[in-house]
Amino acid sequence: MPKPVSGFSKKNKEEKIDWLLSNYLSHLPEAKNTLKKYWNADSELQKLHDDFIENTLSNYYLPFSIAPNFLINNTLYAIPMVIEESSVVAAASNAAKFWLDKGGFSAEVISTQKNGQIHINYYGDTKSLKNFFNEIKPLLIHAVDNIAENMKKRGGGLLDIELLDASQTLEGYYQLHCTFETLDAMGANFINSCLETIAKTFETEARKHSEFKYEVYPEVVMSILSNYVPECLVRAKVSCPVTQLSQGKIDGKTFAEKFVRAVNIAKSETRRAVTHNKGIMNGIDAVILATGNDFRAVEAGVHAYAAKNGYYSSLTHATIEDETFNFWIEIPLALGTVGGLTSLHPLVKLAFEILQKPNAKQLMQLVAVAGLAQNFAAIRSLVTTGIQKGHMKMHLMNILNQLGATEEEKRKTVQHFKDTTVSHTAVVNYLENIRNS
Numbered sequence: 001m002p003k004p005v006s007g008f009s010k011k012n013k014e015e016k017i018d019w020l021l022s023n024y025l026s027h028l029p030e031a032k033n034t035l036k037k038y039w040n041a042d043s044e045l046q047k048l049h050d051d052f053i054e055n056t057l058s059n060y061y062l063p064f065s066i067a068p069n070f071l072i073n074n075t076l077y078a079i080p081m082v083i084e085e086s087s088v089v090a091a092a093s094n095a096a097k098f099w100l101d102k103g104g105f106s107a108e109v110i111s112t113q114k115n116g117q118i119h120i121n122y123y124g125d126t127k128s129l130k131n132f133f134n135e136i137k138p139l140l141i142h143a144v145d146n147i148a149e150n151m152k153k154r155g156g157g158l159l160d161i162e163l164l165d166a167s168q169t170l171e172g173y174y175q176l177h178c179t180f181e182t183l184d185a186m187g188a189n190f191i192n193s194c195l196e197t198i199a200k201t202f203e204t205e206a207r208k209h210s211e212f213k214y215e216v217y218p219e220v221v222m223s224i225l226s227n228y229v230p231e232c233l234v235r236a237k238v239s240c241p242v243t244q245l246s247q248g249k250i251d252g253k254t255f256a257e258k259f260v261r262a263v264n265i266a267k268s269e270t271r272r273a274v275t276h277n278k279g280i281m282n283g284i285d286a287v288i289l290a291t292g293n294d295f296r297a298v299e300a301g302v303h304a305y306a307a308k309n310g311y312y313s314s315l316t317h318a319t320i321e322d323e324t325f326n327f328w329i330e331i332p333l334a335l336g337t338v339g340g341l342t343s344l345h346p347l348v349k350l351a352f353e354i355l356q357k358p359n360a361k362q363l364m365q366l367v368a369v370a371g372l373a374q375n376f377a378a379i380r381s382l383v384t385t386g387i388q389k390g391h392m393k394m395h396l397m398n399i400l401n402q403l404g405a406t407e408e409e410k411r412k413t414v415q416h417f418k419d420t421t422v423s424h425t426a427v428v429n430y431l432e433n434i435r436n437s
Helices: 013-024 031-037 043-050 088-100 126-142 145-153 188-207 252-268 270-290 295-306 346-354 360-382 387-402 407-416 424-436
Strands: 064-072 075-082 106-109 114-121 157-165 173-181 219-225 233-241 316-321 324-332
Touching (some): 064 088, 064 346, 064 360, 075 088, 075 270, 075 346, 088 270, 106 360, 126 188, 145 157, 173 188, 233 360, 252 270, 252 324, 270 346, 295 324, 324 360
Antiparallel strands (some): 106 233, 114 219, 157 173, 233 324, 316 324
């Protein structure tokens, strides 16, 4: 029976592993070796990884891959991707190659504002709160001068503060809605530091202001940035005559019509939209991970944006106009190219070199294109051969590794399934036949 532990964070790595083994993994004698097998032989590099988070025991590796041939705004890119799912990188690469001779992808940043809120309880007269806010707003803005000094020198910083009355939604609830420009930084720590400073100034000034009588003061509940950033938008697009979209025996016009219909289904049906958008995030998350950005924050904000009209819908759009096929995505992406892991993780540094050292706006464009490419590849498969044909071919190697296939068995099996439907049972049966013969 496991027992609670005290002072766990003060133990060294070996002691933490030994505690874990004795309490949870005593039945797996090889567990310690498994954990230590993934330690980096370079002790300095391992120490760097150990310091990223708390209570580290080992490293968890994901493949670092490249999807080449992305022509974006007339510049050719190879996009680094970190992901564990079969067929994602292949799909992105195929989409990039498909559009390479059709003008490639275009992308533009629409806006770059980020935001955060100071959440307030106040049960007094609304007019008094508004009068107070209007009077001290300049003081609140100047309260962050020291924090924002370097950011302002680069052209960013706190842009504005608004008092919002949300008491009709929740009794006594108001907020200070603050907007920021953080340039090439993700800006989470900067925004949160500004918010907490503004909140402290707000409460201090409220306690001595004449507007608030009978000790009915506004009270700060919490101060935190928002990962919903609909004012930090990027758009990516592809377009070509429908005649260039022929897919084997399917003519371009028919393919375009089926494609648009598939997108419109995802715009109309939530169950389809969720899977549709998950595929988009396969591409987006893979690039975000490769560049050391916060994929959880992006996921949360993107899915909220997909429901901005009151129902969950497709993030991509498609039309046919004057015999021209148009396919695009408009998506909120709060990304950074400085700070955090971007300057610490060696592979993240390498990813930025591969991407030709983009700034935050350029990275937004690259990530949006990766999502659009992934979605194009998925829909293309769905309306032609079906999603499983390509996916299972890519998944074949995982099945073979699970079954302990030798290199020769892998070679024969891959050759066999070039023209045969892949399933786990079919692979097991074929491998047994090889071994029995």
